[in-house]
Amino acid sequence: MVSDLCISLLSPDxxxxxxxxxxxxxxxxxxxxxxxxxxxxxSVTYVLHKEDECEILGYYAISMAEIRMIDLQKELIKGLPRHPVPAVRIGRLAVSKSHREKGYGSELLWDAIERALSLSDQIGARAIEAHAKNDSARKFYLKHGFISLVDDKNHVYILMETAREALERLEEPDTESD
Ligand SMILES: CC(C)(COP(=O)(O)OP(=O)(O)OC[C@H]1O[C@@H](n2cnc3c(N)ncnc32)[C@H](O)[C@@H]1OP(=O)(O)O)[C@@H](O)C(=O)NCCC(=O)NCCS
Incomplete structure (x- = not known):
C-alpha cells in the first residue's frame, strides 16, 4: 500500500x-x-483514503454470490457437484476521476481479493466474480488475471487458487531490481 493510504470500512465520517x-x-x-x-x-463497502482524511479516493462493495455451472468453462467444473458455484462478488469498484492511473484501482482490487481469500478459508467460496460496466472496466479485470464467463464477456471471475498464486507472486520481493 502506498505510504499514507488506508482502506477502511465506509462510515458516516x-x-x-x-x-x-x-x-x-x-x-x-x-x-x-x-x-x-x-x-x-x-454488501459491505470499503473506501480508499489518506490517513485522517475524509476524501474518498476509491471504493469497492463486496458480498456473497453464486455462479451458474453452465457459465463456467468445462475444465473448471470437472468433479464438482451439480450446484451453483459459491463465490465472492466485487459488486462495484471505482476510483475518483481525479485520482486515476495511480494504482489505486489495483490497490482496491487486491484488497478485495485478499479479503475474499481470507473469507474462503472459513466459508466455501470457489471464485471471485465481478460485473465489468464496459469494455474498459473488463480490460482492467483481465489485466489482474480474471477471465470472462462463457456467455457474458463483461461478467468476469477468478478462481480462489489462481488469485492466491497471483497474490503470492505480488508479495514476493523483487530481486531483479538490485
Ligand atoms: C477501472 C478503474 C477502477 C481503474 O482504476 P485506476 O486507479 O485508474 O487503475 P490503476 O491505476 O490501478 O491501473 C491498474 C492497471 O490497469 C490498467 N487499467 C486501468 N484502467 C484501465 C482501463 N480503463 N482499460 C484498460 N486498462 C486499464 C492500467 O493501465 C494499469 O496497468 P499497468 O499496471 O500495466 O500500468 C477506474 O478507471 C474507474 O473507476 N473507472 C470507472 C468505474 C468503473 O468502470 N469501474 C469498474 C468496475 S464496474
Whole structure:
C-alpha cells in the first residue's frame, strides 16, 4: 500500500457526496445506498483514503454470490457437484476521476481479493466474480488475471487458487531490481 493510504470500512465520517468517478450509477450507489446496504447486510463497502482524511479516493462493495455451472468453462467444473458455484462478488469498484492511473484501482482490487481469500478459508467460496460496466472496466479485470464467463464477456471471475498464486507472486520481493 502506498505510504499514507488506508482502506477502511465506509462510515458516516467520509465525504460520500464529494466522490465522482464519472459513472453516475457508481457515484449514486456510494452516496445514497452503500450505507443502507451495509445495515441490510446486502454488501459491505470499503473506501480508499489518506490517513485522517475524509476524501474518498476509491471504493469497492463486496458480498456473497453464486455462479451458474453452465457459465463456467468445462475444465473448471470437472468433479464438482451439480450446484451453483459459491463465490465472492466485487459488486462495484471505482476510483475518483481525479485520482486515476495511480494504482489505486489495483490497490482496491487486491484488497478485495485478499479479503475474499481470507473469507474462503472459513466459508466455501470457489471464485471471485465481478460485473465489468464496459469494455474498459473488463480490460482492467483481465489485466489482474480474471477471465470472462462463457456467455457474458463483461461478467468476469477468478478462481480462489489462481488469485492466491497471483497474490503470492505480488508479495514476493523483487530481486531483479538490485
Ligand atoms: C477501472 C478503474 C477502477 C481503474 O482504476 P485506476 O486507479 O485508474 O487503475 P490503476 O491505476 O490501478 O491501473 C491498474 C492497471 O490497469 C490498467 N487499467 C486501468 N484502467 C484501465 C482501463 N480503463 N482499460 C484498460 N486498462 C486499464 C492500467 O493501465 C494499469 O496497468 P499497468 O499496471 O500495466 O500500468 C477506474 O478507471 C474507474 O473507476 N473507472 C470507472 C468505474 C468503473 O468502470 N469501474 C469498474 C468496475 S464496474
Amino acid at each position: 467520509f465525504d460520500r457526496k464529494g466522490f465522482d468517478c464519472d459513472v453516475p450509477e457508481l457515484n449514486d450507489f456510494l452516496s445514497k445506498r452503500a450505507r443502507k446496504h451495509m445495515t441490510q447486510r446486502m
